Amino acid sequence: MNFHQEPNIFVTQVELNVHNLTHMKEFYIQVLGLRPLQETATSVSLSADGQHTLVTLVEHDDFLPKPRRSAGMYHFALLLPQRADLANFAAHLQKIGYPFGASDHGVSEAIYLSDLEGNEIEIYTDRSPQEWTWQSELVEMTIDPLDFNDLFEQQTKAGWKGMPSDTIMGHLHLYASELEQTKDFYTKGLGFNIVSRYANQALFLSTGNYHHHIAINTWMGVGAPKAQPNQLGMAFYTLQYPNTASLEQAKQQLEQIGAPLEEINGLTITTDPSGNQLYLTTL
Secondary structure, X not given: OOOOOOOOOXXXXXXEEEOOHHHHHHHHHHHXXXXXXXXXXXXXXXXXXXXXXXXXXXXXXXXXXXXXXOOEEEEEEXXXXXXXXXXXXXXXXXXXXXXXXXXXXOOEEEEEEEXXXXXXXXXEEEOOHHHOOEEOOEEOOOOXXXXXXXXXXXXXXXXXXXXXXXXXXXXXXXXXXXXXHHHHHHHHHOOOEEEEEEOOOEEEEEOOOOOOOEEEEOOOOOOOOOOOOOEOEEEEEXXXXXXXXXXXXXXXXXXXXXXXOEEEOOEEEEEOOOOOEXXXXXX
């Protein structure tokens, strides 16, 4: 599948502000199976392949507690290369007794869990796009129980050995303060298309007819406080464009809709109307 390569636009990594770096690092290595890539006294970047960062953890004494209800990250989602990897991961969680949930979304099968500070995580595998159902340019997604009996038939003898090296950031789901302006930011500004809707509460957006690279919802309530850069939880996420021309076009579109733009050390930084900060990069 080529949904996370050019000419598409997709999320590559997230940075999390954390309270206890030591404990969080242990979770991401021991439970999630990521590997340290770079470390300092106050941060660690984590990878599946030893080359590309997926998640960065940063500790600072000045971080503020995240409000109980606010915009920000709902979950980040790591996409496993094979269904057998999902089976091995679910068996691993059962073995160590770590709590998790699960769902069959029709387009994908997913395991859900939270890290030690409440950041929600999805680990999933996609079904073949030939199995997805599209109606009027919208893809059908379900929230059905995951068939563990069928899934566990895919376990391998080797079992879970940590995140497979081909694991990537599959998508990011965000809490929004409201949908309309946030939708315009992602569609008219960044260049995403709406590919699914959930009532008037959530939108799923992608390029290249993926089921979603980004999702936004108002499940924290319309008018929820905006995300703040100095609070615990997601600090920012990185969005990758296929080339300089496509990035420049996005920057022009963002300027046209009045979105904030800042250039720091070659990175383009912007913030959606709900306060979620993102870095725009190219290959």
